[in-house]
Amino acid sequence: MAWLVLVFLLLIPHLSVAKGLAVAKPDCRAKCGDIDVPFPFGIDPGCFLEGFYLNCSKNATDGTYKLLTGNVEVLEILLPTGQVRMNNHISWQCYRSTTRNIDKDTWYFDFRPTRYRISSLDNKFVTIGCDTLSYNTMVNYKNDIYRTGCVSVCYSRESLTNGTCSGIGCCETPIPPGINYYDASFDKNFNSSSVSDFSACSYAVVMEADNFTFSTSYVTGYDFWETHNGTVPILMDWSIADDTCNVANETSNYACVSHNSVCINMQNGPGYICKCWEGYEGNPYIQDGCQDIDECMKNSPCSGICVNTPGSFNCSCPPRTRGDPYSATGCHSIEKTSRWVKTFVGISVGLMILVILSCLVYFVLERRKIATIKEKYFKQYGGQLLYQEMKSKQGYAFTIFKEEELKEATNNFDAKNILGEGGNGTVYKGTLKNNKDVAIKRCKTIDERQKKEFGKEILILSQINHKNIVRILGCCLEVEIPILVYEFIPKGNLFDLIHSCNAPCISMGTRLRIAQESAEALAYLHSWASPPIVHRDVKSSNILLDENFMAKVSDFGASVLVPTDEDQFMTVVQGTRGYLDPEYMLTGLLTAKSDVYSFGVVLLELLTRKKAFLLDKPEDHMSLSSIFLSSMKENKLEEILDDQILDVESMNLINGVVKLARECLNMEGEKRPEMREVAETLDRLRKTIKHPWVQDNLEEIECLLGEPSNNKELEMTSYHSLEEKAMLAMEAGR
Structure with missing residues (x-):
């Protein structure tokens, strides 16, 4: 009987009436008729988050209430599922x-x-x-x-x-x-x-x-x-706001304010919702809204003594009893344990030991098998060549990563860390053990030629050192398709800068600078890299912007090393619709002039702020290049140019860029300029601007801040400080 007394004493704290769970904010109506109205929803001013106002309407005839959002009747609010x-x-x-x-x-x-x-x-x-x-x-x-x-x-x-x-x-x-x-x-x-x-x-x-x-x-x-x-x-x-959990958690209006709550990203669009932890219930959007569930009071899951704990519970057998207090068989007296039960326990323990030993042998064999496969991939992709090169060159800044290192850096390639997805693979943001942020690319496919030459090609790419090219820092070769590790570029890409809904005002001078920096990078790949490199996927989304908004060409997943004895060679057609060289598409012959054509499309994006391929247009006007050429032919070019750069002072500069873009888009590759000629032309165009450093940035600051600047003060300011102010203003606009 003593253990029954103990059970009663343990249950005393739970016999009191449970405190009501918080639903609405204090001094706010929590119901409309029979319908609960939990925060973040609300009926009265100050009782709801933005976008969650509801109207409680009373029927004058029968006195019933209706809960409305706009003119649509709300039947029930399901807080836990959002x-x-x-x-x-x-x-x-x-x-x-x-x-x-x-x-x-x-x-x-x-x-x-x-x-x-x-x-x-x-x-x-x-x-x-x-x-x-x-x-x-x-x-x-x-x-x-x-x-x-x-x-x-x-x-x-x-x-x-x-x-x-x-x-x-x-x-x-x-x-x-x-x-x-x-x-x-x-x-x-x-x-x-x-x-x-x-x-x-x-x-x-x-x-x-x-x-x-x-x-x-x-x-x-x-x-x-x-x-x-x-x-x-x-x-x-x-959903709450349009941010992911990672972004929202850093803001002052983060909605998951209750202790014991968790943020969950929505799958049906942007934004997030909040939920109470398992073992808690209530409203996670209110301070202390998530309260512990007393499992012992709600149809106790124990067959013995139940003790409630924060977020969970514990079961135990009473004194002088044994068994499983969590199961239906429950606890029984020690004295009544029969011989057959002891025999059963002995056999069970023996079988358990046998199973454990079998599992250990299996795991050892599997680990050896996996190690053999990883070694096979490592050799196949030229890992030994890279190791030898790293040993022979002191200070060679390249790392061969283990797969586990990259899994840890990306939280096992969590979808929350995806920076972008394309035809060649998926790019994740990762943080290495030294707290350095990197971009990690998992390629989707690799052809037989790349398998044989991967080690040599990655060795050449790793030695590219140009301020306007994203550096490759390392790779992982012990997987079926190699994983590449690049330096992390924090400010996104040119496509988002010029095409996003909240894109900032960008002066012609800044557009010209980004174009020139990108052209310098491609010119380096074509003319000064050894062997020359054709990028094969030049587009605005592959032009990244660093913390100073300097352009950096990225994504060499489709790049090809040009054979030293050939100017053009046959390859499988790869690239992005709207940017692809028509001559390359027809013949399959790839040359550096294919990159020149794609760069010409990027110039059009900078001039027009229109996308390279428009699905909502007629078939003959889907590509930006065809719209551009048609507008030139009909003398209607100004109709497609971006209004932000259309002014009398900029027209000579714009005409220069238009002429250059037309040359790059020539249907015959041989008649297009070399990439180094494109870079030189853009450099000359920048130098034609009167007071180039001051004027570019004065226009940019006035455009971004919406107010005129003091010319005299700006003339006394260095180019770098002006550029920094403009970039900070651009970042605020994003």
Whole structure:
């Protein structure tokens, strides 16, 4: 009986009434009718985060309440999953046999721009009816447009089956991720006139998948509309801000303020939500909102003594008993332990030891197998050649990394550390043991030629030392496809600088400087590297910007070393649409002039601030180069130039760059200039600007800060200080 007393004493602290969990902020309404309204949502001023205001409306007739966001009714707020259940209207069309007319009422669902997105996992687009074709036009948070259709047919009442939605009387299609707008409509050539004797109406709607089970009465009658009163539930994902957890955690308005809470990146678009740790419940968006769950009070999981702990619990057997207090068999008296139980325990221990020994042998053999495979890859990719070179050259700044080192640097190649993805591979941000940030590239494929020559080629690339080229710091060769390690360039790339929605104002002088620095890098690869190197994927996203916004050419994943005895050679066509040399695409013959063509497209991006390839244009105007050449031919060049650089003083400079771009884009490679000639031309153009250092940066600062600068003061300031101010202003604009 003594152990029963002990159990009672341990349970005394849990017999008191548990403190209520925080839902809304203090002095804020926590309910609208029967619906809980937890923070970050709120009804009253000061009771919600930006984007989470809700309206609690009272019906004057029956006194009931409705919770609304805009004009859409909110049915339930699911805080732990970051979702809201809302009411969504059903679109319909009905054939009236008496008038031989088709009546219809279609709806669209628009949450642009808000923090809400239609859950792609929990909803589907449903179409009900006979001889019905419905369309669903959708837009995501990036303004990408999708369109899908759903066809439902039936031949008679007997062809319909309850619970089956596979195109007979009912069809359904999934929803892409990130959607925040959809518009349902019906094809006018499909209607129920031929089957109106048993099915007159059709319906289309995006709705919660778990709330829909097909019934034949939805087709033969009006049950679908009447049962749901014209609306059905839809699940919407929501998120806090547009930042990832890593970025948000560094800001002052980080939303996961409760202890014992964790930040989770959203999968259905940008942003994050907060959750309480396992073993805690409540509201992670409120100070001390996540409180410990008393597992011992909630149907105790122990068959013995249960003791609650922060975030968990412990079970133990009472005195003079033994067993498993966590299992259903529970604890039993020591004196009642039978001989067969001891025998069973002995056999179990013996078997466990045998299993452990077998596992150890297996793991040892597997480790040897893995080590053999790694050694094979290391030799295949010329690892011994690199080691010999490193030993023979004192101070050779190149490292051969172990796979485990790079896994540790990237948190096992966590998707949160991805800097960018392309046709050649994925680039991750990593931090080495010496706290140095690096860019780590995992290539996707490697051809047989590269396998044989990899060691030699990487040796040559590692010795490239130019201020405008991203340095390769090392590689990992003990994997199936080698991993490359580059210096980390912190300020992103030229594509994002000139094409992002919040892109800053950039003067012509700065654009010309970035173009010249990039051209110098390519000229070095073509004319002074030994052997010469053709980049093969020149584009604005491969021109990075360092902390001083100096241009650095990157991504040699597609680069080719030019054979010393050949000016051009055959290779598999690689590159990016919009930048590819047409002559190279037709012949497969690669030359340094192919890089010149691609660089000409980059010059057009700097002049026009338009993307190299435009999917929303007619086929003959999809590429920026074709638009440029057509505009020149029609004498309408000013219509495509960026308004920020169009002024009388800059036109001579702009015309010079336009002429150079036209030469680079010549359809015949032989007639294009060498890359070193391009760099020299850009240098001459920069020198034609009056007071080049002061003038470039004066324009840039005025453009970025939106106010005139003091000319006299700027003339007394060095170029480097002006450049630094301009770059800081550009960074603030990003």
